[in-house]
Amino acid sequence: MTGPIRPETATVRLSRATLRDLPAEVAVPDYLDDETPVGVVHIGVGNFHRSHQAMYLDRLLAARSDGAVAICGIGVRPEDRPLLMALQEQTGLYSLSLFAPDGTVDTRIIGSLRNVLLLPDAPDDALARLCDPEVRIVSLTITESGYVEDATTGRRAADDRAVRVETADGLTTPQTAFGLIVAALRARRTAGTSPFTVMSCDNIQRNGAIARASVVETARLVDPDLADWIDGNVAFPSTMVDRITPSPTPSQLALVDGVLGLRDKAPVVAEPFVQWILEDDFPSGRPPLEDVGAIFTDDIGSYESMKLRLLNGAHQVLAYVGLLRGHRFAHEAVADPVVRHWLDVYWRELALPTLDLPDGVDGDDYLRTLLERFGNPAIADTLERLATDSSARMAKFVLPVLVDARDRPGFAELTAVILESWVTAVRSSSSDLISSGVPSDVHAAIAGGSPLLSAVDWLRPLSADPALSLAMTAVRETFDALGPSEGLERLLSQAPGCAQEAS
Known part of the structure; x- marks a missing residue:
């Protein structure tokens, strides 16, 4: 989605022909x-x-770096059609506007996306593009739920309906990202063309391993020998990506139209901060992304843990505590001293003490950067967005911190506030976006049908802690007696330890 539909105010559209009409800035x-x-x-x-990987390649192309390449974009879902049609009309061009905390906006036109295809409409063209020997990398941003094999969630390619259909047909007409990748690798193997590298850019720890499992196990449903060949010959580097990229608000869309003086049907807005960490495992070659700010490392795990625990985990604390305090946006929540204090407690008492930071990274500097990003009013990131798919996000981002912090002073009391804030926010929310991402068994547990720590699968690692159960009961009683907002403020005086300010 590109954000809310706005009225057709500008009649001149973004295209190669109208680039010369844009303002000099x-x-x-x-x-x-x-x-x-x-x-x-x-x-x-x-x-x-389009705010991240395509922007990096745009930088390389603008610098005319040796090894710079363009992108072909492919959508696999019918709901991708409106955006892809808009991009086709604009020959892949779109605007990227970076909204800084001081109110300044930097807008540029990105040209690295040379053409786009929708798999259901053009399966042969999509397959041919992946089979092109010039293509050295096939990258993915399909969200965590798009991966069909993941041991941590129990997801299996053999259980995916679309994968079963396409593999039963021998992948003559691929329907999924992984069916398309397998069909292309099979064709390249047959033609004697070296395999491309598969690069996941999704916000998942060990995303390279999960991409490998999804490709290999999809292939195994068609040809076990092909699966083994892929496993032994195709590289799947892990990556860590970071840039807050919300859906544009109506006011942002109007501002972009005003800056451009013409109509962009596929605009992107984002924060100025961007980061890309990659394992350097590209045997078929790669663009020199380090020339434009990407970092290649053999210690991807420490960068992943830092981001997932300090940024993504903090987003969850910010979302639920912020919602209970009556806020809608992240920048409003982080400006609330009560929310900010609980955020600091999470960082200082639980997350940082249990984290090995990458070499050369200062934890205090990183937290200061996070606070500046969370507090950016121009981005207007909603707490509702941060709370989407809350059960899975809490399990991925917060639970590992809590498991590792079990021996920390005040663990039970601090963890109880975090978990009960999540429970209360989900239970009291009228947002379909928040509630739809919570499985029915979790909803039942939240509604009080059974003990939470033992009833929710991902919380069971904490279920043997009686002190935590008692602390959760105490927090729940405080919320019931005072209301969640005042209860969170009252509980500050009882919080163990003294959280240091991160600013």
């Missing part, structure tokens, strides 16, 4: 006539990909 790609090959096929052409 809007940077435009001057490399569009270069004979740059498409070297990356990206599956999942959403806002995040």
Whole structure:
């Protein structure tokens, strides 16, 4: 999705022909006539990909770096059609506007996305593009739920309906990202073309391993020998990506229209901060992304843990405590001293003490950067968005911190506030976006049908802690007596330890 639909105010549309009409302060790609090959096929052409990976490749193309390549984008879901049609009309061009905390907006036109395809509409063209020997990387942003094999969730390719259908047909007409990848690797193997690298850019720890499992096990349903060949010959580097990229608000869309002086049907807005950490495992070659700020490392795990625990985990604390305090936006919540204090407690008493930071990274500096990003009013990131798919996000981002912090002073009392804030926010929310991502058994447990720690699968690692159960009961009673908002304020005086300020 590109955000809310706004009225057709501008009649002139973004295109190659209208680039010359843009104001001088809007940077435009001057490399569009270069004979740059498409070297990356990206599956999942959403806002995040276009604010992140496509932007990095735009930088390389603008610098005319040796090894710079363009992108072909592919959508696999019918609901991708409106965005892809808009991008097709604009020959892949779109605006990226960075909204800084001081109110300044930096807008540029991105030209690295050379063409886009929708798999259901053009399966042969999509397969041909992946089979092109110039394509060295197939990258993915399909969200965590798009992966069909994941041992941590119990998801199996053999249980996925679409995978079963396409593999029963021998992948003659791929329907999924992984069916398409397997079909292309099979064709490249047959033709004697070296395999491309598969690069997940989704916000999942060990995303390379999960992408590998999804590809290999999809292949195994068609040809076990092909599956073994892929497992032994195709690289699946892990990556860590970071940039807050919300759906544009109506006011942001109007501002972008005003800056451009014409209509962009596929605009992207994001924060200025961006980060990309990659394992350097690209045997078929790769663009020199380090020239434009990406970091290659053999210690991807420490970067993943830092982001998932300090940023994504803190987003969950911010969301539920903030919602209970009556806030809608992240910047409002982080400006509330009560919310800020609980955020500091999570960081200082639970997360940082149990984290090995990457070499050269200062924890205090990182937290200061996070606070600046969370407090950016121009981004207007909603707490509702942060709370989407809450059960899975709490399990992925917060539970590992809590498990590792069980021996920390005050663990039970601090953890009880975090968990009961989540429970209360979900139980009291009228948002379909928040409630729809919570499984029925979790809803039943939250509603009081059974003990939470033993009834919710992902909380069972904490179920043997009687002190935590007692502390959760005490927090719940405080919320019931005073209301969650005042209860969170009252509980500050009882919180163990003294959280240091992160600013």
